[in-house]
Amino acid sequence: MTNPPAAWIRSIGLIGPGMSDWPACAAILLGKAEWQPEKTVLNAPEQLPPAERRRAVRVVKLALGIGLQATTAAGVDPSGFATVFSSSGGDGVNCHQICETLASDDRQISPTRFHNSVHNAAAGYWGIATGATAASAVLCAYDASFGAGLLEALAQVQVERAPCLLLAYDADYPEPLRAARPIPDAFGVALLLTPEREAESCGRIAASLTDAPADTLPDSALDTLRCAIPAARSLPLLGAIAGRRAGRIVLDYLDHVRLAVDYAA
């Protein structure tokens, strides 16, 4: 057995309910600011051409928002990185509109809705916005999507010996799908991972599989958020990073196995 896949964390981007960016989230996780769970605010980034800005659906705004936060925080050109996009579902509003049209007497769906329905829509818009031509892995593992994305990104960094930008994000469905998939709001986190330590790295993580139970958050409202949105399963790790607390964090992953993340501050 070789060493578990590992990487250095160069920077973080984050958007969620009542959390406009990573510094705001870090302050909440450290207990330095009170969490006001207001509805997640999403904007289409200026890097998109006007046509794509108009067509961008919620998950696209979310994914591009967190990714650009991470690359801006690191002061790097976003076009230079391989990416891993991991999401538990596509854009809920777009999906609902297509299903509604297909169940009606006129089944002609709009071309834009169709191309926005692919799970890799956010990855496609990311390429158009940033000019990134490197590989992009686009994943789904339902509630395990953050863990699956982290494993893929760490394996990429370890095997390719190149930086990788992980973007994990989820947005809510409208009714009637919301009753079947009750994700309450949009939440996304981006981690820019590098194979070597850089001057401003905020620690190193290594991941392996474990049978241990997942860590919870001491604040019950935040722990409810962790359980409600798949990408927010990252919060115990983000809490450790915010406080530079070295140690083992166990994250929710698949039903039969969790992810042990060893964090060295």
Add this chain to the structure above:
Amino acid sequence: MHPLLISAYTATSCLGHGLAPLREAMLAGRSGLKPCDFETVSLQTWTGEVEGTDDDRLPAALARFDCRNNRLAQLGLVQDGFADSVRTAMSRYGADRVGVFLGTSTSGILETELAYRRRAADTGALPADFNYAGTHNTFSLADFVLHWFGLKGPAVVVSSACSSSAKVFASAARMIASGLIDAALVGGVDSLCLTTLYGFNSLELTSSQACRPFDRARDGISIGEGAAFALVERTAVPLPPDAILLLGYGESSDAYHMSSPHPEGRGARQAMDAALARAGLTARDIDYINLHGTATPSNDAAEGKAVTGLFGDATPCSSTKGATGHTLGAAGGVEAVIAALAIRDGFIPAGAGTTDPEAGLDYVLATRHQTVRRVLSNSFGFGGTNCSLILGCPA
């Protein structure tokens, strides 16, 4: 990269269940496409439908996964002794050391499309028997396969449109190289649904007849469905002489447009270059190119430019989508299996449906019987996502 052993493989498509009818159709240049009569769909288009998909029943304990896509997955898994090979790998390595990496674009969304016809008149609610996680969700396919075998390792669905089940080979190769797993069940399953039939129709990308990849008169795709699986492992020493190996993979993004390829095939070229570099090969080492070849005017033009730029006109190539239809998220897997068959049995498959190919390529119109040592297989998708695989036999 260190080559990986593809120790078992199978594919089910409109050509039939398992490898035998696929091989027979490839040798004969036969197509499995027919005018679309799927569900209540009323479109002037052709489809590649898998016979018997809805006759398959899932085990009672897995009833929550019941949908056309997972029925097709099960139908595919039981062909050619594939499931037994997976069980052998589970006992050799441990159920937690075998990962699941599967591609799909639409998973079981057909269930949601049908459920939307049965919404409550007063509340608009979906029917109580609708199961989102087991059917519609993109991960449902890998979750179903994981539970069908009782696997305990990492599992994920790659969903990057029509490159999905080529890219699973890359993800699996990295995970094996990282040491987290010893073997991986890879592949892809996509099934007919209204979203793709009406969606591609809305983009005017479907043909009104059987698709004609790389033909000068091509006018669009024929949507198919399929289930393809492969078992990928670290290479054994010594390698059996008839081993099929994954020699390389290359991935890229167009960064150009959501539903049109880069007109010069920039991303396609980048993916093929990367696959050759990773395999330590040059263009002249490739005996056959299985083209993405969807049969839309712009896709084939862009891919043709990229292939000509890298290979010239000397490397035999064809698209097998005229036989199978475009199986979307399963296409990379189906075509990797066709590549394996071409190497195993020594043939270059004819591009069914095409009669007047574009100039500038050695486009194969009649199946050739010859030794095939290395195949490059292209899979490109919406959003500008590209993946090329190289399969081969031991040097």
